[in-house]
Amino acid sequence: MVSSENQRILVWLRNDMRLRDNPALYNAAEAGEGVVAVYVLCEDFIERHSTAPSRLDFIRRHLRQMQTDLAERNIPLVLLRVRRAGEIPHQLLSLSRREGCHSLYFNAEYPLDELNRDRAVAEYFHDHDRHYKRFHDRVILPPGKVRNGQGEPYQVFTAFKRRWIQMARELPMVPHGLPAVQPKALGQVSDAGMTLDSLFRGVHLKDLSALWPAGEEEALSRLAEFADGPIRDYKSKRDLPAEAATSTLSPYLAVGSLSPRQCLTAALSANEGRWDEGSEGVTTWISELVWRDFYQHVTVDFPVVCKHKPLQGHTDAFPWRDDEEDFNRWRRGETGIPIVDAAMRQLLDTGWMHNRLRMIVAMFLTKNLRIDWRLGERWFMSQLIDGDFAANNGGWQWSASTGTDAAPYFRIFNPVTQSERFDPDGRFIRKYVPELARVSTRQIHQPPPVPGYPAPMVDLKASRKETIALFQQLNGSSSKG
CATH class of the missing domain: 1.10.579.10 (DNA Cyclobutane Dipyrimidine Photolyase, subunit A, domain 3)
Structure with missing residues (x-):
């Protein structure tokens, strides 16, 4: 196993485009050895998953902001592009060796393609004497944790939610802060990656920046504005499409410029710490957060849904x-x-x-x-x-x-x-x-x-x-x- 002395940690960013409450980034920065961040664009995943041009442009704009925000904390962001997912393990290992990174940290993703990709990377790093560590940030409770009395996964949301709330109440619901500023001497990398323009060259993009500005500051601002008032009318107005009565946070949750835990803590704060009583607007919105967790769990517990098949x-x-x-x-x-x-x-x-x-x-x-x-x-x-x-x-x-x-x-x-x-x-x-x-x-x-x-x-x-x-x-x- 390689020595970790004076070596950096490589943080692989995916759908976690934020500095705050980012477990992989926060814990890597706390290790105090210096951090290099990397984002990998996979052409095969874009095609296979029918990724929307507007979402790709949203990611592009978030990456631009991330480069600036990370640089202020002496964390470089390297951009890589591959044709096939099978190239990712080698590319990440090569980068880690070139930049003197002894470990790879990343936040989990749960659909089957992503799980297989991450397992391949983890095995490759292990086989080449490199550490890796996986964190959970797309859910409040990781898949596999919420089970019924027989130890089986839930297929009905109402029962899942009841158990989910029982378990989530016991968790310390405090989001991570900003990652620590890294030593300046470690803030430089070799000419390892590509420019943002090169990363997306030839990729079909659709600019909806007027409707959906990028960045975690925008996401947090929308969350604060929603929690400050509209959330209380959410139950009564959420089904009215002509009203601006929903949070409009789903794009930010999807790319990870906002975490579910940040959303939940804001909702609990607006409801004086109550989970399933108090403001009906708040408790209804919390239910929507539980639905997001539920469907993430389903992809792991019932992988057939990831194979273009019905669960039933x-x-x-x-x-x-x-x-x-x-x-x-x-x-x-x-x-x-x-x-x-x-x-x-x-x-x-x-x-x-x-x-x-x-x-x-x-x-x-x-x-x-x-x-x-x-x-x-x-x-x-x-x-x-x-x-x-x-x-x-x-x-x-x-x-x-x-x-x-x-x-x-x-x-x-x-x-x-x-x-x-x-x-x-x-x-x-x-x-x-x-x-x-x-x-x-x-x-x-x-x-x-x-x-x-x-x-x-x-x-x-x-x-x-x-x-x-x-x-x-x-x-x-x-x-x-």
């Missing part, structure tokens, strides 16, 4: 329709169902979609158009600035009635009813579907023929009835088998 295996036999034109109309927001079209255009314009609308459009695709949820899941990842595999897969499988805690197959949102309930005056619809700007509030949810706007592409009642019948047949066949 028998649903893989469901007869999905293969209709490219219908799918494309849904993608473009040209379905003739105003709330669906407004939501899909919001996604195209902003790289983000209101959570209630994500459920509406997902159920419309899977239950009314009867198109495979996996196509919708992949389309979302190709567009979302807050694309996160665990949350996105969990949401799609819930809507399609194929996953954990799945909505019963007979519970199918009627998009018109949802629209009337959550966008009653049509404000959100008019914002994103200007063709309907002059339609009256009474007719906005089911408009009469309007020049330039399509008629509904499907009969909602008939398609609902057909889907329920097919699920009944499927479940009947499964129970007989």
Whole structure:
């Protein structure tokens, strides 16, 4: 084993684009031997995971800020690019040797591709007499810790949440501070990496900086503003897409410029330390944080969901329709169902979609158009600035009635009813579907023929009835088998 005397620690940054409450970075800096940070862009992962151009640009802008922030603490950030994930172990080991780093620290990621990548790196470092250390920062409770009385993972959220809160209450809920400033003499590295422009050369980017400024200062500012007032009305207003009633923190959580622990401590502070009582707005938002943990746990406990498969295996036999034109109309927001079209255009314009609308459009695709949820899941990842595999897969499988805690197959949102309930005056619809700007509030949810706007592409009642019948047949066949 190499000597650790006067040697540095290499910190491998991924979706943890922040200095504060970054366990790998904080603990490396505390070791007092000097720190080198590295970010690796993997072309194969971008393609395989359908990473959105807006998310890639968001990462690029965060890296620029990270370079500046880390440099102020004498921590250089090296940028590397590889074609395939299999190149990463060698590239990291070469960098660690070149820069005199005896250990590699990184924060865990849980989807199967990422787990396999990290295991390969860990084994490679071990085989070449280098230390490595893995920390947890994307969850409050690491996967594998939350179990039922039989020691098995939960498949139902309500039971998971009950146990999660019991366990989380016992944890010291104090985020790490900034990493220690490193010795100046150790703040230089050899010409090991590439420039930020070179790192993203040839990569398709979409600049949404006007809507989503980068950096942990922006993330913390949004969190503070939300916790200072809007969080108290979260339960009553969170389903209204025309209202600015949600935190808009999901992009920052996705790239890790904000940690779940920072969010939870802010919520608890706003609720005088109470977890599941007090302000209903706060406790409802805490539940959303638990949902994020839940879906991260699912990817580890049920890796089948990482293999383009449903968790409920028998649903893989469901007869999905293969209709490219219908799918494309849904993608473009040209379905003739105003709330669906407004939501899909919001996604195209902003790289983000209101959570209630994500459920509406997902159920419309899977239950009314009867198109495979996996196509919708992949389309979302190709567009979302807050694309996160665990949350996105969990949401799609819930809507399609194929996953954990799945909505019963007979519970199918009627998009018109949802629209009337959550966008009653049509404000959100008019914002994103200007063709309907002059339609009256009474007719906005089911408009009469309007020049330039399509008629509904499907009969909602008939398609609902057909889907329920097919699920009944499927479940009947499964129970007989």
